[in-house]
Amino acid sequence: MRKIYQIILSIIVSIFITATSVTPISAATTTTTTQNHCTNNSNHSIKCGNIGMWFGSRREVDTYFSSICNKWGTKYKNEEITWEEYTKNCPQGYECWSCSYCGKWTGNFVY
Numbered sequence: 001m002r003k004i005y006q007i008i009l010s011i012i013v014s015i016f017i018t019a020t021s022v023t024p025i026s027a028a029t030t031t032t033t034t035q036n037h038c039t040n041n042s043n044h045s046i047k048c049g050n051i052g053m054w055f056g057s058r059r060e061v062d063t064y065f066s067s068i069c070n071k072w073g074t075k076y077k078n079e080e081i082t083w084e085e086y087t088k089n090c091p092q093g094y095e096c097w098s099c100s101y102c103g104k105w106t107g108n109f110v111y
């Protein structure tokens with residue numbers, strides 16, 4: 001009867017040893033997942049504008065704005081769209097801002 005008790009005790013001790021040796025490893029893995037912002041359009045420090053994209057610099061926003069204007073301008077020139085459609089779709093200007101975490105730029109087109 002005493003032998004069985006000793007076996008049970010040794011099993012409990014061995015479980016305790018494996019449990020404590022595993023703990024530091026799992027603690028280390030949980031601390032590595034802290035980067036959880038700026039991974040998609042909607043988790044930057046500030047909201048994404050109606051442009052719907054983030055740009056590497058303010059200049060890229062300006063370039064994109066110009067290209068959109070040119071696109072609608074060409075459509076109107078080629079008589080693919082009416083003046084009404086042109087004024088409705090072509091932005092008159094834009095406002096932009098940057099994320100304080102990653103420094104990327106987004107903004108709103110003003111119609």
Ligand SMILES: [Zn+2]
Binds near residue numbers: 043100
């Ligand atoms: Zn960001």
